[in-house]
Amino acid sequence: SMSVADKLDILGALALLVKPDGIILKNEVYFESFTSMFKYSVMVNWYDNPIMCSQVMVMGSNTVDFLTPTLKDTDVETLFIKPLKEIDDPFEYYHDYAKNTTSRPVCYKANSDKSSKQEKSPGILLILETENTSVNLEDVDALKDILTGVLDEEGLTVVSTEVAQSVDSRAFVSIILQEGYVVARTVPEHNYVGFDIHFWSSFHKQEGVKVSLLAAVKGERKASSSFRIIAGGMFGKSTWKDDEKRRGPGSTEGCDATVDDVAYTAKQVSINKAFAEMAFLVDDGELKALVLCGDDMTTCKSNSDVLKEKDNIGQVVNVGCPMVKDFNRFSENAEEILDSCMNHLAETIEMSVEKDGLFN
Numbered sequence: 001s002m003s004v005a006d007k008l009d010i011l012g013a014l015a016l017l018v019k020p021d022g023i024i025l026k027n028e029v030y031f032e033s034f035t036s037m038f039k040y041s042v043m044v045n046w047y048d049n050p051i052m053c054s055q056v057m058v059m060g061s062n063t064v065d066f067l068t069p070t071l072k073d074t075d076v077e078t079l080f081i082k083p084l085k086e087i088d089d090p091f092e093y094y095h096d097y098a099k100n101t102t103s104r105p106v107c108y109k110a111n112s113d114k115s116s117k118q119e120k121s122p123g124i125l126l127i128l129e130t131e132n133t134s135v136n137l138e139d140v141d142a143l144k145d146i147l148t149g150v151l152d153e154e155g156l157t158v159v160s161t162e163v164a165q166s167v168d169s170r171a172f173v174s175i176i177l178q179e180g181y182v183v184a185r186t187v188p189e190h191n192y193v194g195f196d197i198h199f200w201s202s203f204h205k206q207e208g209v210k211v212s213l214l215a216a217v218k219g220e221r222k223a224s225s226s227f228r229i230i231a232g233g234m235f236g237k238s239t240w241k242d243d244e245k246r247r248g249p250g251s252t253e254g255c256d257a258t259v260d261d262v263a264y265t266a267k268q269v270s271i272n273k274a275f276a277e278m279a280f281l282v283d284d285g286e287l288k289a290l291v292l293c294g295d296d297m298t299t300c301k302s303n304s305d306v307l308k309e310k311d312n313i314g315q316v317v318n319v320g321c322p323m324v325k326d327f328n329r330f331s332e333n334a335e336e337i338l339d340s341c342m343n344h345l346a347e348t349i350e351m352s353v354e355k356d357g358l359f360n
Contacts, residue, residue, distance in 0.1 A: 040061050041096075127229075157179065286313070289315070
């Protein structure tokens, strides 16, 4: 995925935006990535659709277990999914499911405290459209005073203001701030005000400003809309280090994962020991053991090291397919990779049998 910041890609940024009890959904093959990021993951596949690349939907959540869902009839008209009362098997389209108790929340925290020089300064532009307003939009000077008062109450520093009247009583109110600027465009005949709220610092105040401006022009909340985009910023602000920490999604929940690391190591050690103890169940003299490793040869080595400590284990052979790392079953060369893996395993096993005899 494309990089959003140092050590944070787009998928990681999206994961930080998911509510604690929420679900993230993507219509691409991200199942393997989701299994490491979320406790519960599932991939749904539509086999009846024409497959150009893949027709899948991947969901991930840290609280919602997709094997024990609470289904609700939302009374939404659907074209493909049957009505709830007609669904016999809720797992009909499930292709993959994973429950990962060692999943780790995405960690991202800015390193601005360690930086002595500001290298980038993006701004954030919030577009707010308010309709069905009931404030007097034709009295532009009064509107200017209302807006500057609201911004002052939100803790912003007003530098200057300007009013530009246009035809049909329409007007522009421009307010320059230390933190950015706000421009209001009024259309009195339609009871409409559009706001450009452009900040290059104090980004955490932008949402509060949006709510306060909507209230100031007495607009209907249901009739308003807003969106944000990354825009130009401003260098030289004294608060840039604090702004860097606040800009964008962030979470330090998964950063201090010492306990998780210990827990994972303990679980892996237990698995290794259990694997080794199983060898005693085979009463056939000195054993020659074969360990299938997948693409993780490091974990495989720890398994084989435990086996070698047992008196009845004469030889341990590790076999794996490094070529299947990050394997995508829907890629154009998927079949070629699988054939290569099968040939590699067969050749490795045949060579071992020819050299040291059969496995137990």
